[in-house]
Amino acid sequence: MIFFGQKKKNDITDREKGCLLADTETNDGFVVFDRVQKSYDGETLVVKDLNLSIGKGEFLTMLGPSGSGKTTCLMMLAGFETATHGDILLDGSPINNIPPHKRGVGMVFQNYALFPHMTVGENLSFPLEVRKIAKSDRESKVTRALEMVQMGDFLNRRPAQLSGGQQQRIALARALVFEPDLVLMDEPLGALDKQLREHMQFEITHLAHELGLTTVYVTHDQTEALTMSDRVAVFDDGRIQQLDPPDVLYEKPKNGFVAQFIGENNTLEGVVKEIKGDTCVIALDDGEVIDATPVNVSEVGQRTTVSIRPERVEYNKERLQEGAHTLKAEVLEFIYMGDIFRTRLRVAGSENFIIKTRNAPDQEKLKPGQQIEIGWLPSDCRALDV
Amino acid sequence: MSDASDTNGPVLAADGRPLKASLNRALRKQKMRALMLIAPLLIFVLVAFILPIADMLFRSVENTIVRDTLPRTVVAMSSWNSDEAETPDEAVYRALFIDVFLASEAKTHTRLGSRLNYETTGISSLFRQSGREVGDMAEVYEDQFEDLDARWTEDVFWAEFMGDPAWFAQAQGAEDPGPTFVLKDGISDVLPKTADAYATFANFVQVEDEDNPAAEDPWALVHAMLYEDLTEQDISGYDGFGADLLADAAAAVEGFEAPSYKSSFIDMDEDWASPEVLGTIQAYSPPFTPGYFLKAVDMQLTPDGIEAQSEDRAIYLKLFWRTVWMSLFITGMTILLGYPVAFLLAKLPMRQSSLLMILVLLPFWTSLLVRTSAWKVLLQQQGVINDLLVWSGLINEAGRLVMINNQLGTIIAMTHILLPFMILPLYSVMATIPPSYVRAAKSLGATNWVAFWRVYFPQSVPGIGAGSILVFILAIGYYITPALVGGTSGIFISNRIAYHISSSLNWGLAAALGSILLAAVLILYWAYDRIVGIDNVKLG
Ligand SMILES: Nc1ncnc2c1ncn2[C@@H]1O[C@H](COP(=O)(O)OP(=O)(O)O)[C@@H](O)[C@H]1O
Ligand SMILES: [Mg+2]
Numbered sequence: 001m002i003f004f005g006q007k008k009k010n011d012i013t014d015r016e017k018g019c020l021l022a023d024t025e026t027n028d029g030f031v032v033f034d035r036v037q038k039s040y041d042g043e044t045l046v047v048k049d050l051n052l053s054i055g056k057g058e059f060l061t062m063l064g065p066s067g068s069g070k071t072t073c074l075m076m077l078a079g080f081e082t083a084t085h086g087d088i089l090l091d092g093s094p095i096n097n098i099p100p101h102k103r104g105v106g107m108v109f110q111n112y113a114l115f116p117h118m119t120v121g122e123n124l125s126f127p128l129e130v131r132k133i134a135k136s137d138r139e140s141k142v143t144r145a146l147e148m149v150q151m152g153d154f155l156n157r158r159p160a161q162l163s164g165g166q167q168q169r170i171a172l173a174r175a176l177v178f179e180p181d182l183v184l185m186d187e188p189l190g191a192l193d194k195q196l197r198e199h200m201q202f203e204i205t206h207l208a209h210e211l212g213l214t215t216v217y218v219t220h221d222q223t224e225a226l227t228m229s230d231r232v233a234v235f236d237d238g239r240i241q242q243l244d245p246p247d248v249l250y251e252k253p254k255n256g257f258v259a260q261f262i263g264e265n266n267t268l269e270g271v272v273k274e275i276k277g278d279t280c281v282i283a284l285d286d287g288e289v290i291d292a293t294p295v296n297v298s299e300v301g302q303r304t305t306v307s308i309r310p311e312r313v314e315y316n317k318e319r320l321q322e323g324a325h326t327l328k329a330e331v332l333e334f335i336y337m338g339d340i341f342r343t344r345l346r347v348a349g350s351e352n353f354i355i356k357t358r359n360a361p362d363q364e365k366l367k368p369g370q371q372i373e374i375g376w377l378p379s380d381c382r383a384l385d386v
Numbered sequence: 387m388s389d390a391s392d393t394n395g396p397v398l399a400a401d402g403r404p405l406k407a408s409l410n411r412a413l414r415k416q417k418m419r420a421l422m423l424i425a426p427l428l429i430f431v432l433v434a435f436i437l438p439i440a441d442m443l444f445r446s447v448e449n450t451i452v453r454d455t456l457p458r459t460v461v462a463m464s465s466w467n468s469d470e471a472e473t474p475d476e477a478v479y480r481a482l483f484i485d486v487f488l489a490s491e492a493k494t495h496t497r498l499g500s501r502l503n504y505e506t507t508g509i510s511s512l513f514r515q516s517g518r519e520v521g522d523m524a525e526v527y528e529d530q531f532e533d534l535d536a537r538w539t540e541d542v543f544w545a546e547f548m549g550d551p552a553w554f555a556q557a558q559g560a561e562d563p564g565p566t567f568v569l570k571d572g573i574s575d576v577l578p579k580t581a582d583a584y585a586t587f588a589n590f591v592q593v594e595d596e597d598n599p600a601a602e603d604p605w606a607l608v609h610a611m612l613y614e615d616l617t618e619q620d621i622s623g624y625d626g627f628g629a630d631l632l633a634d635a636a637a638a639v640e641g642f643e644a645p646s647y648k649s650s651f652i653d654m655d656e657d658w659a660s661p662e663v664l665g666t667i668q669a670y671s672p673p674f675t676p677g678y679f680l681k682a683v684d685m686q687l688t689p690d691g692i693e694a695q696s697e698d699r700a701i702y703l704k705l706f707w708r709t710v711w712m713s714l715f716i717t718g719m720t721i722l723l724g725y726p727v728a729f730l731l732a733k734l735p736m737r738q739s740s741l742l743m744i745l746v747l748l749p750f751w752t753s754l755l756v757r758t759s760a761w762k763v764l765l766q767q768q769g770v771i772n773d774l775l776v777w778s779g780l781i782n783e784a785g786r787l788v789m790i791n792n793q794l795g796t797i798i799a800m801t802h803i804l805l806p807f808m809i810l811p812l813y814s815v816m817a818t819i820p821p822s823y824v825r826a827a828k829s830l831g832a833t834n835w836v837a838f839w840r841v842y843f844p845q846s847v848p849g850i851g852a853g854s855i856l857v858f859i860l861a862i863g864y865y866i867t868p869a870l871v872g873g874t875s876g877i878f879i880s881n882r883i884a885y886h887i888s889s890s891l892n893w894g895l896a897a898a899l900g901s902i903l904l905a906a907v908l909i910l911y912w913a914y915d916r917i918v919g920i921d922n923v924k925l926g
Binding site for chain 2: 078079080099100101102103104105106107109110111113115116117126127130131174175178184
């Protein structure tokens, strides 16, 4: 695939820059939100003080529950909504007053928004026509874009004659055919079935990296966010709750919301008894005392929620690692899921404590009512806000 | 595998019946129930809409009045050719005499006169006059028979002479109308024409006048027929009641004065010799006629065939053409004015769009008559708009604009009245166009105008189609508004139809004009379907 060959060379450097930016909140990113606020009705803020810097060539995902303001952010970036306060910069210059058609931003809409009265070819050449590109150039660009999404044979079809997945590809091709620097996608895979979605996730990521696109991707599906992105911005209540690469997000959630929203999560409640450096001691509500990693607890006596991922809990004594903390537990339910076992336990007063274990030949299958001992490393056990 | 599919025969249901039959039985109940639900509407539409339309189509070609009123003349005339210079022979005038005599007794000759007057002016008065004077032509015979013997004009004599003895016995002195008249056995063999004429008379007297034939003097027509019978028949074999009187008369008729019917008619009015009048009667004697339709397209059926109507009477084609172009113009105006409003309606937030929608619908809540009259007040020369223009100095007192009682008046008022019929379908189509299309176009680099024209507008075309059909079909048949504000230059074909229905009473012509209008609408609809496709029309 040699579409936009030039950019491909810059790919690596751009992406490195993007990663560098990941940890620095500077204003020299390719796309910058600078203290942006948005209100539709003048009463409530839908976006509250958004600061975000996206590097060139970076794939950034905005993840959050419905109504958290993701689409609004994207619309401000595309120019269909204006920020109530703050600046949005594209490549260093503010774009608040630039109309949408001059921003040169490619966009893939959730319902694809393919023009129903035009063929696939006409849909794709539309952005080229309005840019007054010569006919022969147009044709070759359209053909290349269609080939890029493996839809070369569909030039003369109408959108209504295509399946959801094919429409999705055409929408993608149309957003890319005029070689925009920035591509925005608002839940583009929301309407597809699971298998197709996973396939398209891979293709989109692949294309974006291949072409060195700067991509802002919106989704409410955490798996999608984790598998596709360089960095994920978790939105809730109009704010970014955490902005980190997927692994950091999963393993080191900064607060209760992120821990709950990303992946499965066990919570136990208690009070901080002692903090010493990067470990702390928590007294759980039923009297058990455990070690944990303090994340956003700062003083003794504070209430906290302790978070442990189900797959980091071990009950097989031989596999328990050095320094693991152990607790008594009673098996309530055992679910066989093929590749894994999912077991619900009663632990420290909580009846909703889930553990996941791999279906290995030597793995013991637990029975309801069985008394066992479970354990985890203090580094996997994070003391968060309530 | 069920056992049903193992056999080669039809698939059977569990109870052994063919599956198809079982299914049909199960569905029949549903269908019946559905039919019951729509039955009132169906019956209503049939009675109040389909049947009247069928009646109208029928009336536009139906023409039995000539044949019903002048049956003998129509038959006698069938061998006559109006191209010949010759007037028809005596037999035709004799038939005409009998027909007109009977028609004038039944008073149907004036109706026929008015009907034929649509085709050739003057026939109406000709028939009225003839109806009065055929009596005199018959009385020539009555008087001569009376001179022979006074009994020839006596009611009782004739009743006994012609009637069955049993009937006569009962009828004599009976209360009106008495027992039903019965002809005497064998009298038809002796005096066929007389018996026929008397039976017609007796029947007419009993049914129409509800009088007793035994107490009524017979028509003079009976005497004319008696004269003919006596000159033609041999009555020597007759020996019944009045045989002696009949024998005397038979001997005397030879000396009777018997003017020819032909000369009598032509003496009465020389129009009866005119090939135009007689040709018209002949041309309109078939039970169906293309005459009304020809009239409706400014042609006429003359004795010499189909001809173009004379200049000054050719109005219908002009009127049809005006109706069509003004309706198209009004449709165009409603598109121009309605599109932005519908666009705004679909764009605005709920609250404002509801308010605007009320404004759009407001005209529906006031009577059509009130709205049209309001336009009269606004547009007339001493009206509000002219007053404002004069007051603001844009025009002077002498230059007041003529905006009413002409085509402009009709166009302005009808555009206003039909506007909602354009806006509503447009709006309902526009409301279904997701805003993401225009956004997508803009994000792809299109300016506002390009996004509108190339992306939004094509998707709103079905709404324009639906609105146009609606407005055009309503406009082409509009009646009240052109009648009130159209003057003479701004009226539509429907005004003419109304005139023929209620003033000139030429229902056949009105029906033909209406049928043409109906056909025009259907043809336009068909053409529209072929060109645009009715599937492309959305009302919501
Ligand atoms: N055009 C609008 N007018 C008024 N309120 C809006 C509009 N669009 C979105 N909102 C509100 O803003 C909030 C955030 O919406 P949105 O950005 O669409 O969230 P998300 O895409 O994360 O689901 C929601 O509460 C929504 O009701
Ligand atoms: Mg959204």
